[in-house]
Amino acid sequence: MEPLCGPHSPGEDVDSLKLWYYCYHGQSQLQVKLETKSSRYVFNKFRYLSSSDNIEEAVMLVSALFVTSLLILVYGKPTVPANLVVHDRRAAAPVGFVRSGAAPADKALNLRINLVQNDMAGLESALNAASFPDSPLYGQWLTKEEVEAFVRPTEETTAAVTQWLSDNGVELTTLTPAGDWISFTVPVSKANQMLKADFSVFTHLDSGKQSIRTLEYSLPEGLSSHINLISPTTSFSRPLRSRPVLSFTNAVVPSPDATPAASCNATITPSCLQALYNIPTTPAVNKNNVIGVAGFDNQFANQADLTQFLEALRPDMPATTSFTLTSVDGGTNSQTLSQAGIEADLDIQYTVGLATGVPVTFVSVGETTQDGADEGFLDIINALLGEAAPPQVLTTSYGFNTEADLSKTLTVAMCNSYMQLTARGVSILFASGDGGVAATPGETCTTFLPTFPSCPFVTLVGATENVPEKGAELSAGGFSNYFAQPTYQTTAVNAYLTKLGTQFSGLYNASGRAYPDVSAIGQKVEIVERGRTGLVAGTSCSSPIFSSVIGLLNDEEPNAFQLISAGKPVLGFLNPWIYTNPGAFNDITTGNNPGCGTTGFPAMSGWDPVTGMGSPNFLLMRTAAGL
Secondary structure, eight states, rough: OOSSOOOOEEEEEEEEEEEEEEEEETTBOOOEOEEEHHHHHHHHHHHHHHHHOOHHHHHHHHHHHHHHHHHHHHHHHOOOOOOOOEEEEEOOTEEEEEEEEEOOTTTTEEEEEEEESSSHHHHHHHHHHSTTTSSTTTTTOOOHHHHHHHHOOOOHHHHHHHHHHTTTTTTOEOSSSSSOOOEEEEEEHHHHHHTTTTOOEEOOOOOOEEEEEEEEEEEEEEGGGGEEEESSSSSOOOOOOOOOOEEESSSOOOOOTTHHHHHHHOOOOOHHHHHHHHHOOSSOOTTTOEEEEEETTOOOOEEEHHHHHHHHTTTTSOOOOOOEEEEETTOOOOGGGGBBHHHHHHHHHHHTTTTTTTOOOEEEEEEEOOOOOOOHHHHHHHHTTSSSOOOOOEEEEBBOOOOOOHHHHHHHHHHHHHHHHHHHTTTEEEOSSSSSGGGGOOOOSOOOOOOOOOTTEEEEEEEEETTTEOOOOOOOOOOEEEEOOOOOGHHHHHHHHHHHTTTTSSSSSSSHHHHHHHEESSSSSEEEETEEEEEESHHHHHHHHHHHHHHHHHHSSSTTTHHHHHOOOOSSOOHHHHOOGGGGGOOSSEEEEEEEEEEEEEOSOOTTTBBBBBBEEHHHHHHHHHO
């Protein structure tokens, strides 16, 4: 007969444990050596069983012990449990998500840790000094190294977290130059043990998308002061909002002698926007002044579509004008025509085709992450933070549907990453969303729902329509429930709230960060997609349009080449400058953004939650910039 237990070389180390045994059929002999507190008990138990001729039971005892040791070798020694304290929890999954069962124990989880940064308050003060026009340091953006000095965790923080991971047999990967984001990969069973969590599979009912999340997780006592959050844990993400509606039947070619007003009411084209917003057609000359276009969700920007677009709508530009690719998380940009994406084509065509001569790069975020949205949004910023010369403008037409889907700790951590990039002089613009006060079209709600990013360090762009412009009904706007109202917008927002009075009282957080900040046309915008001409709508149109104006203004700055070569982009963080110069924009006073069973906020003179401070006027903005 074969031995009842497999041989293990005597004296061989298993991790820091020493375990060996052997057995022979027909002999009551089995040797055990185990350096643990329970070794004497195990050995005596074996001797008792062996002396009682229960050799098979004795063998089974030690075989089980051996298997346990192998698990220890693979997953790390079990540490003495520390006192665990709840670090983050939510009462239930967001509306629209249901728990479908426990996550598979062996499923690998890639978890990210945001370490407590050294001096975020100091970084914010430095950003304010560089971005408020009345500051003597206005325009003096920080260098990469200066930003990293503010956010680099202390040695104590890094050591504490590293030791905790090491004690659990876990290797970490550093994700950012400053070391404030790290990651590690463990199976679900290990994550549950380390974090006292219950990672489960949750299903988003509308899309069927599944993700692994926990409603609560804990950290060892004493470690909470070193960790802001671990993600993905208590934040939930629906499919990213973007997806402008495209119609192939309503594209209208205006007659050559049509007035700008008549042209723009029929179809929005680059020439229409140039007339409406006083945008110059003279090519930019500074090749170091770059606009970045964020791409997600396997959306690809097609060069053939861009060429056809330029031939038809910008015949004064070389039809061969192209853009570059910046890859994040293995992102690509397939040029197969059938894979061209509406969103990606729109964004590229209204940056390349409107910001004449300004270099454009398509920042494609791949699907190599387990969560796409959460991780992709972090990764694109962290990737740009690692660059010595990131784009001077970054436009993103995607966003999360509702702020409440995400934990506050995650939104704050993401916002702090945006602050790092804006402190280096990068203008970050986001589409505000297409659901009015409901954030998402068709959303059922009893209170107004803010979208995310609602971060005060990004510029949110709402939508207008028609000529004269009015606020588009789809334009998402309102007030954050997570972020306090920044000082740069207090005067403008308070003026609006005074005029609004008690209307919608209790449905929104009047002291929250208000948005959008600005707006631009977001209806009947003509694009080429997969060789076909059509019209699109949404704030996805508005963000690249406004970003193109900023890109052109950056090129207009006197001695711009010297400034940009020195790493000092021109306009940088826009919001304090925007609210300081209300006269630089076309004030939109009509329109509203319905949702949640209401008519939504009304547009009024000055700032409003439909159109912000208004739409761009290049000549007025140029004057406000001191040109």
